[in-house]
Amino acid sequence: MKKMISTTLLLAFTFSAIGQTTEEDAIRVTLEAYLNGSSHSDMEQITSAFYPEADLFLSKKDQELWILSPQEYAELFKNREKGKFNGRVGKILAIDHQNTIATAKASIEIPSRNMTFIDLFLLKKLNGEWKIISKAATLMDQ
Structure with missing residues (x-):
């Protein structure tokens, strides 16, 4: 009986962790769309990450x-070559989510200009998709 309870608890924890990982992965997809879009001057990819x-x-x-x-933010990249790396290096530092809301933190480094930005995001799951x-x-x- 004790082994059965332990196994049940382990399975419950595993499924809970899998569920959280899946949501965190979905949040990462949204954040990466923004980070990759802004690093490669892709206006459509940038705007796809945001609630309009x-x-x-x-x-x-x-x-x-x-x-x-x-x-307006995406348009800041309109005069740069789409798809070409523009020197911005984005990194997700943290994600925290509860049900249909999340917060995230990222760093954006621009080594050529000796600049580092810290971005804080508020995300919401809308129609099954995470949006900033x-x-x-x-x-x-500096």
């Missing part, structure tokens, strides 16, 4: 708060 009405709260020299829509509903970014002191 999301707000992006960004850092800009001499401006305390710079707010853009996903489309808000993003805030800050430029780290």
Whole structure:
């Protein structure tokens, strides 16, 4: 009986972990679309990661708060060659999710300009798909 309870608990834990991994993987797909799109100047890939009405709260020299829509943000890459690596290196640092909401943190390094940004994301699962509903970014002191 004791072995059966242990086995049941182990299976429950395993299925729970698998479920969480699946959701985390789905969140990673969304974040990677943004990171890869912004690293390769792919406007469609960038916007695909966002809820269309999301707000992006960004850092800009001499401006305390710079707010853009996903489309406005993607347009910052329009004069660069689509698909060509542009020097931005993105890395997911953390993901936390509960049911249909998630938070995430990523670093964006631009070595050629000696710049590192930290991005914080708020995500929501909408119609079975994870979307970034808000993003805030800050430029780290160099």
